Amino acid sequence: MKRHRNATAPGTDTATQNTSAAAAYNLFDLLSDEIVFAILDFLAASNPLDTKSFSLVCRSFYLVESRHRRVLRPLRHDHLPRILSRYPNVARLDLSLCPRITDASLALVSRTSSADSLRSIDLSRSRFFSYSGLLSLVLNCRNLVEIDLSNATQLRDAAASAVAEAKNLEKLWLGRCKLITDMGVGCIAVGCKKLKLISFKWCLGVTDLGVELIAVKCKELRSLDLSYLPVMFDFCRSAGITDPGILAIASGCPDIEMINMSYCQDITDSSLISLSKCSKLKTFESRGCPLITSLGLAAIAVGCRQLNKLDIKKCHNISDAGMLPLSHFSQNLRQITLSYTSVTDVGLLSLASISCLQSITVLHLKGLTASGLAAALLACGGLIKVKLHASFKPLLPQLLFEHLEARGCVFEWRDKEFQAELDPQCWKLQLEDVAQ
Numbered sequence: 267m268k269r270h271r272n273a274t275a276p277g278t279d280t281a282t283q284n285t286s287a288a289a290a291y292n293l294f295d296l297l298s299d300e301i302v303f304a305i306l307d308f309l310a311a312s313n314p315l316d317t318k319s320f321s322l323v324c325r326s327f328y329l330v331e332s333r334h335r336r337v338l339r340p341l342r343h344d345h346l347p348r349i350l351s352r353y354p355n356v357a358r359l360d361l362s363l364c365p366r367i368t369d370a371s372l373a374l375v376s377r378t379s380s381a382d383s384l385r386s387i388d389l390s391r392s393r394f395f396s397y398s399g400l401l402s403l404v405l406n407c408r409n410l411v412e413i414d415l416s417n418a419t420q421l422r423d424a425a426a427s428a429v430a431e432a433k434n435l436e437k438l439w440l441g442r443c444k445l446i447t448d449m450g451v452g453c454i455a456v457g458c459k460k461l462k463l464i465s466f467k468w469c470l471g472v473t474d475l476g477v478e479l480i481a482v483k484c485k486e487l488r489s490l491d492l493s494y495l496p497v498m499f500d501f502c503r504s505a506g507i508t509d510p511g512i513l514a515i516a517s518g519c520p521d522i523e524m525i526n527m528s529y530c531q532d533i534t535d536s537s538l539i540s541l542s543k544c545s546k547l548k549t550f551e552s553r554g555c556p557l558i559t560s561l562g563l564a565a566i567a568v569g570c571r572q573l574n575k576l577d578i579k580k581c582h583n584i585s586d587a588g589m590l591p592l593s594h595f596s597q598n599l600r601q602i603t604l605s606y607t608s609v610t611d612v613g614l615l616s617l618a619s620i621s622c623l624q625s626i627t628v629l630h631l632k633g634l635t636a637s638g639l640a641a642a643l644l645a646c647g648g649l650i651k652v653k654l655h656a657s658f659k660p661l662l663p664q665l666l667f668e669h670l671e672a673r674g675c676v677f678e679w680r681d682k683e684f685q686a687e688l689d690p691q692c693w694k695l696q697l698e699d700v701a702q
Contacts, residue, residue, distance in 0.1 A: 336355060337356070338353060342364060346364075350380055355380060362391045365392055366393070367395055385411050387413055390439065396424075397421075397422075401431065411434055411435060412437040412438075416443075421445060423453070426446050426453050427457075433458065436460055437461070438461060438464045439464075440465060441465050443469055444468065447471035455476075462487060463489040467526075470494070472506060472507075478514040481514035481515045481518030489523060492526060492527045507530040507533070508532040509536045512540060520545075521544070522546070523546050525547070525549070528552060529555070531556060533555045533557060535558060539562060542565040543569060547573060548598075553579035560585050560586075560587035563588035563591070564591040567592045568591060570596075576592075576602045576603070580605070580606040584609065586608075586612045586616070589614070589617060593617055597620060599622070602626055603626075604631065614628070614642040615641055620646075621648055625653075627652075627653040636658060650674055652676070654679060654680070656679045
């Protein structure tokens with residue numbers, strides 16, 4: 267008698283057999299990676315810890331989560347070998363919580379399987395790497411488009427020459443890299459022609475020459491930070507940026523959208539007139555530039571119609587004559603800082619014609635009265651954030667606050683005393699800090 271091995275015994279429940287068969291493999295494996303990654307994206311958006319819980323369910327989930335992770339922010343540098351081996355597809359590596367990143371650490375990053383997928387690295391809090399570590403990183407991670415080297419006060423022009431090997435680099439932060447000079451900037455300009463954003467904030471060794479080299483080579487530049495904002499002093503200056511540097515940017519990078527030249531004391535209206543030809547300019551910050559007047563601001567208002575953020579704090583020579591062109595031409599303006607300028611009730615009230623104005627900061631305007639401020643606040647119907655000096659609080663009617671808050675406006679009060687320009691010797695002290 268012939269036996270059929272797969273024959274169903276009499277009385278066997280078919281549903282039970284199907285269940286047993288389904289248990290032989292993971293139904294989750296039938297889902298494509300795109301669907302699983304979408305689920306993980308949802309979990310990460312709601313609570314990042316949920317993705318960790320997901321990975322602990324089973325080995326299959328563990329492997330899927332490893333392939334999905336694109337961003338890493340380790341707490342300690344000695345965790346790098348383990349996490350880099352687990353997550354092969356990392357696109358952004360944030361090492362800002364690891365101050366002891368060394369050349370060996372960067373060499374490790376460059377040797378892992380994630381080197382090809384790495385597009386962004388943040389080294390803004392690290393202190394112990396040098397030229398050799400950076401060179402290893404950029405030569406092996408060819409797809410890097412973002413590098414943050416802020417606060418790397420130990421780096422010199424040699425490190426900048428290493429960065430120049432990152433041919434696909436689009437964004438570079440060099441804030442407080444005080445030892446990098448125009449020579450290093452020149453290397454970056456020649457090597458990184460795809461740069462769209464670069465920050466030289468606090469880079470005291472950079473002058474007009476370095477800025478001009480960027481203007482000549484980096485034609486795709488959209489954002490440039492030339493500001494110098496030290497920790498110890500409220501008003502200090504950038505020594506090397508003057509009108510010729512800004513003129514070079516205006517002519518060489520006509521599509522620039524953001525420029526910050528705060529505390530560059532030698533900038534005049536000539537710079538603003540040249541920038542007025544950059545019609546795509548959206549953010550303009552020039553706080554602490556004492557030579558700028560209403561004439562230059564008027565040129566910006568007329569030529570840069572897409573302007574949405576303006577900071578002219580401590581530009582003492584800007585008055586109502588600068589506000590009137592803004593009120594007429596800058597209809598996209600959303601945020602403005604007017605502290606320590608010469609604007610009066612008339613100039614502030616004129617801004618009411620800008621319907622999309624949402625945020626305004628008004629501290630220490632000598633020509634501003636309580637009645638003028640009240641009228642301007644009522645007339646600017648789109649305000650959602652107002653920063654004022656605390657001295658105005660008892661002078662304005664309570665009903666005004668209730669009315670504006672009902673419209674969704676939030677008030678921030680500052681009790682900061684008027685601060686005139688500090689003694690020039692503070693600049694000498696800061697130079698001594700650089701020499702250390």
